[in-house]
Amino acid sequence: MVFFARHREHRTRAWPNTIAPGLGLVGLLAFFVLILENLTTLVGGSTALAIGIPALLAVALLLGLVMARRGAGTGSSPRPYAGRTAAPSGPAAVHAGQPPT
Numbered sequence: 001m002v003f004f005a006r007h008r009e010h011r012t013r014a015w016p017n018t019i020a021p022g023l024g025l026v027g028l029l030a031f032f033v034l035i036l037e038n039l040t041t042l043v044g045g046s047t048a049l050a051i052g053i054p055a056l057l058a059v060a061l062l063l064g065l066v067m068a069r070r071g072a073g074t075g076s077s078p079r080p081y082a083g084r085t086a087a088p089s090g091p092a093a094v095h096a097g098q099p100p101t
Contacts, residue, residue, distance in 0.1 A: 001025070 004010060004017040011017045040050040
């Protein structure tokens with residue numbers, strides 16, 4: 001929806017570019033609200049789980065954002081990968097196109 005709002009030259013018809021995605025978004029938000037309102041019932045009546053599951057997801061999201069800002073996992077630093085240069089042997093070598101040793 002944002003793409004078609006910014007690039008009016010690609011917006012040819014209202015239904016596939018605006019109305020249908022907007023209705024889908026409204027439906028997803030409605031289900032999200034229903035899930036949050038009934039989370040205690042959905043997890044079996046445990047209030048601790050109903051609080052802990054969203055809290056765990058929020059912590060994972062924040063940790064992922066922090067790691068992304070620091071560049072973790074992008075391969076920008078060769079140090080974590082320094083010991084991983086050995087040639088494959090055994091079954092892995094067969095799959096790599098090399099004869100077994």
